[in-house]
Amino acid sequence: MGGKVSCTLGEVKNRADLIIYWGGNPAECHPRHFTKYTIMQKGKYVPNGRKDRTMVLVDIRETPSAKAADIFLQVRPTKDFEVITLLRAMIKDQPVDEAAVAETGLSLEQLRDLVARMKACKFGVFFFGMGLSMTRGKHMNSAALLTLAAEMNAFTKFVAMPMRGHGNVTGGDVILRYTTGYPFGISLSRGYPRFNPGEFSTIDLLIRGDCDAALILGADPGATMPQPAIEHLKRIPTIVLDPKVTHTSRLARVHITTAATGISAGGTVYRMDEIPLPLRPPLKGPYPTDEEVIRRIREAVAKKADWMPGMNGVVAAA
Amino acid sequence: MLRITGGQVYDPANNVHGVVRDLCIENGRVVADVSGGRTIDASGMIVFPGGVDVHTHVAGAALNFARGMIPEQQRMARAITRSKVQRAGIGGSTPTTFATGYLYAGLGYTTVNEAAVPILSARHTHEELHDTPILDKSCCALMANNELLLDLFEAGEFEKAREVTAWLIYAAKAYGVKAVNPGGVTGWKWGKDCKGLHDVVPGYNKVTPGKIISALAKIVDDLGLPHPLHLHCNNLGAPGNFTTTLETMKLLEGNRAHMAHLQYHSYGGDDWYTMKSESATIAEYFNAHPNLTTDAGAVLFGDTVTITADGPWQHLLYKLTGKKWGNIDVENETGCGVVPYVYKEKNLVNAVQWAVGLELLLLINDPWRVFLTTDHPNGAAFWRYPEIIQLLMSSEFRKEELKKLAPKAMKRIILPELTREYTLSEIAIITSAGPARALGLKQKGHLGIGADADVAIFNAGKDVARMFSYPRYVIKSGEVVIEEGEIRKTVDGKGFLVKPHYDPKIEDYIRPLFQQVYTMSFDNYPVEMSRIMHPDIQPCMPHNL
Numbered sequence: 103m104g105g106k107v108s109c110t111l112g113e114v115k116n117r118a119d120l121i122i123y124w125g126g127n128p129a130e131c132h133p134r135h136f137t138k139y140t141i142m143q144k145g146k147y148v149p150n151g152r153k154d155r156t157m158v159l160v161d162i163r164e165t166p167s168a169k170a171a172d173i174f175l176q177v178r179p180t181k182d183f184e185v186i187t188l189l190r191a192m193i194k195d196q197p198v199d200e201a202a203v204a205e206t207g208l209s210l211e212q213l214r215d216l217v218a219r220m221k222a223c224k225f226g227v228f229f230f231g232m233g234l235s236m237t238r239g240k241h242m243n244s245a246a247l248l249t250l251a252a253e254m255n256a257f258t259k260f261v262a263m264p265m266r267g268h269g270n271v272t273g274g275d276v277i278l279r280y281t282t283g284y285p286f287g288i289s290l291s292r293g294y295p296r297f298n299p300g301e302f303s304t305i306d307l308l309i310r311g312d313c314d315a316a317l318i319l320g321a322d323p324g325a326t327m328p329q330p331a332i333e334h335l336k337r338i339p340t341i342v343l344d345p346k347v348t349h350t351s352r353l354a355r356v357h358i359t360t361a362a363t364g365i366s367a368g369g370t371v372y373r374m375d376e377i378p379l380p381l382r383p384p385l386k387g388p389y390p391t392d393e394e395v396i397r398r399i400r401e402a403v404a405k406k407a408d409w410m411p412g413m414n415g416v417v418a419a420a
Numbered sequence: 421m422l423r424i425t426g427g428q429v430y431d432p433a434n435n436v437h438g439v440v441r442d443l444c445i446e447n448g449r450v451v452a453d454v455s456g457g458r459t460i461d462a463s464g465m466i467v468f469p470g471g472v473d474v475h476t477h478v479a480g481a482a483l484n485f486a487r488g489m490i491p492e493q494q495r496m497a498r499a500i501t502r503s504k505v506q507r508a509g510i511g512g513s514t515p516t517t518f519a520t521g522y523l524y525a526g527l528g529y530t531t532v533n534e535a536a537v538p539i540l541s542a543r544h545t546h547e548e549l550h551d552t553p554i555l556d557k558s559c560c561a562l563m564a565n566n567e568l569l570l571d572l573f574e575a576g577e578f579e580k581a582r583e584v585t586a587w588l589i590y591a592a593k594a595y596g597v598k599a600v601n602p603g604g605v606t607g608w609k610w611g612k613d614c615k616g617l618h619d620v621v622p623g624y625n626k627v628t629p630g631k632i633i634s635a636l637a638k639i640v641d642d643l644g645l646p647h648p649l650h651l652h653c654n655n656l657g658a659p660g661n662f663t664t665t666l667e668t669m670k671l672l673e674g675n676r677a678h679m680a681h682l683q684y685h686s687y688g689g690d691d692w693y694t695m696k697s698e699s700a701t702i703a704e705y706f707n708a709h710p711n712l713t714t715d716a717g718a719v720l721f722g723d724t725v726t727i728t729a730d731g732p733w734q735h736l737l738y739k740l741t742g743k744k745w746g747n748i749d750v751e752n753e754t755g756c757g758v759v760p761y762v763y764k765e766k767n768l769v770n771a772v773q774w775a776v777g778l779e780l781l782l783l784i785n786d787p788w789r790v791f792l793t794t795d796h797p798n799g800a801a802f803w804r805y806p807e808i809i810q811l812l813m814s815s816e817f818r819k820e821e822l823k824k825l826a827p828k829a830m831k832r833i834i835l836p837e838l839t840r841e842y843t844l845s846e847i848a849i850i851t852s853a854g855p856a857r858a859l860g861l862k863q864k865g866h867l868g869i870g871a872d873a874d875v876a877i878f879n880a881g882k883d884v885a886r887m888f889s890y891p892r893y894v895i896k897s898g899e900v901v902i903e904e905g906e907i908r909k910t911v912d913g914k915g916f917l918v919k920p921h922y923d924p925k926i927e928d929y930i931r932p933l934f935q936q937v938y939t940m941s942f943d944n945y946p947v948e949m950s951r952i953m954h955p956d957i958q959p960c961m962p963h964n965l
Contacts, residue, residue: 105489105744105758110540112751112939117609139939146937147623224610252745255735259611261749279487280479280517280548283494283510294499294508295516297491370543376481376748378543379944 104245107252109261110375111138113225116145117259120223122158124247125182126231126265129167135265136170140229147224156219160185161233175216178207180238185213186246190253192217221257228262235264266374269320270363273372308334316340319392320363324350343392360392367391421446421457422898427467427877430848433857433866437845443467445873448897452869460900462877465892468848469867470530470874474855475650475680475715476796477727478520479534479548479559481541481748482756486725486797487514489746490760493723506907513724513797521553522907523803528876528891531856531864534559535598535650535680536729538750539566540940542592543947549915550953554896556872558859558916560650561592562729562754564599564632565606568933573635574627582639584930586922589645591946593917595859595958596647597640598680600729601654602632605755613732615655617667629654630671637675643920644960646860648676648713656733659689662698666705669712678858681717681795682706683777689832695769696832697776703783713858714784715793718777718808720800721763721770727798731755752937763800768832771825773799775833778811778818782838787849788857805851806888812842813884847888860958861916873898915952920960 114121121140128135136142141157148154159171160182168174177185185206188198192213203210220226228251235244247262254260266272275285282288282295287303289296300306304323307313308331315338324332325348332353340354351357361367366387370378422445428438444454477483487494490513497512500519509519524532537545537559549557563569563585572581589597603621604614612622617630637649653668655661665685669677679685686702689695706712728734731747734757738745746758763770777799784790792809796802811818815838822836830836842850856865863872877893894902899911934942949955 105738105746106485107745107747109747109749110751110939112540112937113609113749115939116751116937252738255611256739259609261747275488276484276544277547279484281507281509281551283487283497283512283514283516284491285488290502290508292499293501295510297494370547372544376485376544377541377940378547379940380543380948 104249105252106248107255107261108263108375110377111373113261114227115139115143117147117225118145118227119148119154120156120158120219120226122160122226122228123167123171123265124160124228124230125233125235125237126229127161127165127167127233128229128265129165129170131231131267132265135229141170156223158216158219173216175208175212178205181206182234182237183239183243183246186243186250188213189217190246190250193221193250193253193257220254220260223258226254226258226260229265230262231265263375270371272374272376273370273378274320276372276376305331311337314338318342318344318350318354319396320344322348322350324348324353343395345389358395359389360395361387361389363392367393369393421454422873422895422900423454423457423459424462424467424875424877425459427462427465428880429467429867430845431469431853431867432845432849433469433853434868436867438466443867443875445875445895445898448873450867450869450871450873460877460893462893464880465877466844466880467867468528468876468878469852469856469865469871470876470894470896471524471528471851472855472859472861472865473524473529473532473793473796473802474678474791474858475535475717475793476532476802477535477798478532478796479517479552480537480545482536482727482729482758483514484544484548485746485748485756486727486758487516489744489758490514490725493725493760505910511801511803513801515801517548517551518553521555521910521913525554525894525896525901525907526891527803527805527888528878528894529802530554530874530876530894530896531556531558531861533557533595533647533859536600537561537592537594537598538729538754538756539588539592539945540750540753540938542594543951546593546915546947546951550951552913553910554901554913556864556913556916558595558647558861559592560596560598560647561589561594562600563588563597564602564636565604565754567606567752567937568930570603570606570621570624570627570632573631574624578635580926580929581635582642583922583926585636585639586643586920587926587930590917590919590922593915593947593949593952593955595916595918596645596650597636598650598652599633599636600652600754601656601733602629602636603627604629604654605729605731608731608735608755609749615658616664617654617671633668634671634675637672637677641675642962644962645918645920646958646960647858648678650678650680652680652728652730653685656684656728656730657687657737659687659691659695662686662688662702665702669705669709672711673709674711676711679706679712679714681793681798682714682780683717683719683773683799684795686776686780687772692769695772697772697779697834699776699779699783700834703780706789707785710789713789713791713854714780715791715795715855716777716781717793717795718781718799719763719770719773720794720804720807721765721774722800723760723762724797724800725758725760727756727758729754729756731757733757734759737761751939765824766826768826768829771829772832774825775829775835778808779833779835779838781812781850782840787842787846788854790850791855791858792850806885809842809847809851809888810885813847815839815841912953914954914956916956916958917952918958918960
């Protein structure tokens with residue numbers, strides 16, 4: 103088990119007749135998702151657009167996205183993994199325990215209806231958000247949903263895609279993969295890439311106090327990370343590159359204002375389906391781009407004494 | 421300026437077979453003579469033109485998807501430690517981009533053809549190729565499931581399809597046209613496939629794989645692309661698929677074609693329990709038809725990860741292995757599947773696959789038409805090529821290796837009967853001169869005056885695998901990049917592409933259709949030329965067979 107069965111967003115636009123959002127609130131967090139890619143679009147094989155599609159929302163509370171859904175399934179908090187596991191059993195016609203169903207906050211009837219719709223659709227898709235991937239169970243929840251999507255291909259076409267956000271986080275992930283072989287949680291301290299989430303991921307490094315400097319690019323950990331991690335960022339020389347002054351800038355030693363990507367800086371941004379889009383900045387700004395600043399820092403560092411493996415740690419925070 | 425003296429030169433394209441003579445290099449080219457500059461004493465060494473890989477997967481969204489899916493393999497991969505001249509990375513089944521450049525150069529290879537590029541994510545493929553040092557690169561754009569083209573084939577609009585194809589090639593900044601499981605990947609968008617050449621493609625009324633193949637092969641020849649249609653046939657990997665392959669080759673009479681990884685298309689039998697080699701039948705037909713070239717797509721035992729645009733096959737492989745499965749369907753164009761895989765000696769199917777790759781290399785009698793590949797990383801990682809060279813050059817070694825297979829496998833293969841042994845000249849052909857010619861790269865694969873100064877120098881020795889694993893020197897564009905088994909310098913590579921002729925008005929036809937079915941703006945679709953490192957546009961000349 104494992105892996106990911108997915109597609110580009112145009113496949114969803116052209117084909118998907120069952121769209122299931124799980125643990126996400128696209129109406130507020132990805133406001134263009136409905137209109138550009140999913141329920142509202144008329145597609146090649148769903149010519150009537152919204153009328154040809156069914157939208158299901160699975161979440162622990164009724165968010166504004168529920169208004170857009172045909173079916174809203176309110177799961178009891180922390181019970182997503184159980185619901186997915188029940189669905190995995192039910193698609194294979196295995197018996198399920200009614201008491202186990204009751205614990206999830208959903209009825210057997212609701213689950214049976216969902217299974218029937220999943221099997222009857224021509225092209226189904228799960229979009230899952232941080233309400234699934236960052237709540238109790240974390241990557242176990244994501245893995246369970248990805249496996250359910252893979253297993254559904256025994257019956258019909260089914261795919262799954264994480265609802266990624268935060269600017270170009272997908273681009274960071276893509277580039278780390280082809281330069282180091284891994285998507286995140288990478289240490290280069292031995293001179294070659296090693297991967298161990300939980301050991302080398304940013305929060306863990308900061309909380310343990312393993313790093314003695316931090317360069318923050320395109321993120322605001324000062325606003326989102328646990329307090330002990332923030333405390334360490336305050337202790338060490340922290341450098342922030344950002345078009346605006348962030349929470350992290352306020353605790354950093356150095357803040358360098360850079361051009362806003364897509365406005366006064368060009369480049370490439372990756373969509374959540376890993377399709378790269380070129381950026382053509384419409385304006386010229388007074389600030390240097392992130393790339394230019396990093397290049398200049400790198401050139402200055404290159405003039406220093408030779409680097410040897412094992413002599414100092416190199417930590418990248420994304 | 422550089423003079424290589426005393427080495428035995430193998431330059432089969434110029435009919436030079438192991439002659440001791442000087443090789444002179446100036447400004448990145450082979451020249452008649454130089455005065456001054458460095459001299460490399462290559463006494464006791466053999467001198468080859470730099471290797472050319474006609475079919476490999478070294479860059480792109482599918483490969484990068486695989487990298488993220490197999491941390492357990494990456495952890496065991498060879499570490500490439502950062503130094504003053506090289507960047508950090510890892511080897512393994514899916515090496516990182518910088519490591520790919522170092523590892524290929526480390527085998528004496530200097531040119532590679534990335535064989536499968538979805539146009540929608542071609543910009544990403546070129547980003548990776550940009551970060552792959554030393555090597556010159558070309559790539560083939562995936563076309564046989566492109567619905568803009570399939571719609572035109574359905575309507576019988578061949579002329580317009582040719583214009584659209586030409587536009588798409590240049591939009592992708594590609595060098596050639598790749599066809600993968602024509603029609604089958606489109607079928608996979610509905611969870612279906614196209615196994616036979618006459619199956620109607622799901623979603624269409626008239627289009628069949630056979631029609632797509634014929635049309636694309638003709639378009640590629642009409643446009644005069646330097647490399648013929650690069651074809652991954654229907655029904656890959658399935659027992660009994662040799663009939664589909666034969667039928668496909670018959671369909672291609674009158675056009676050029678490159679049959680990719682023929683090993684995966686040469687099986688007999690009715691199911692996994694009766695699967696056997698049909699390499700003799702395939703090779704017999706192939707030998708008689710000079711319009712075709714092929715690459716082996718050989719398999720070696722061990723861990724790897726399979727990556728292909730053939731989505732339905734990967735779903736089957738997932739069901740067979742119960743391992744991880746990755747899939748990305750690319751809107752209106754193609755698909756991709758990723759499944760980690762282990763080839764085992766004691767597994768009958770794997771034993772047949774291993775034998776078939778070698779059988780084809782030994783049974784196809786013209787080395788200028790069959791090339792060494794493993795369909796990296798599908799059959800094995802490219803850095804294992806020297807193991808295959810050893811198997812080809814020594815029938816004794818093959819006998820030893822055959823002992824490792826399950827005895828039952830012997831009845832299903834013909835490898836034990838084959839006694840042919842490759843010569844060094846033939847190895848130079850299947851690893852360099854032949855693929856360069858098939859790609860239509862006139863400056864590659866030979867050491868004549870004016871050729872690109874890409875040279876690999878090996879210690880002559882009996883241990884062939886070792887000799888080809890550790891070149892003493894590798895020279896790329898006249899620069900010594902590897903010396904004594906170490907990277908000494910890295911240079912940038914070129915990007916080969918073509919700009920076939922099309923009427924710019926074809927954009928008026930494509931634009932509105934594109935805006936309807938894609939999720940990207942039409943103007944963002946073509947890859948900007950500025951993203952290609954050292955672009956080198958190769959000429960197109962119509963081919964008439």
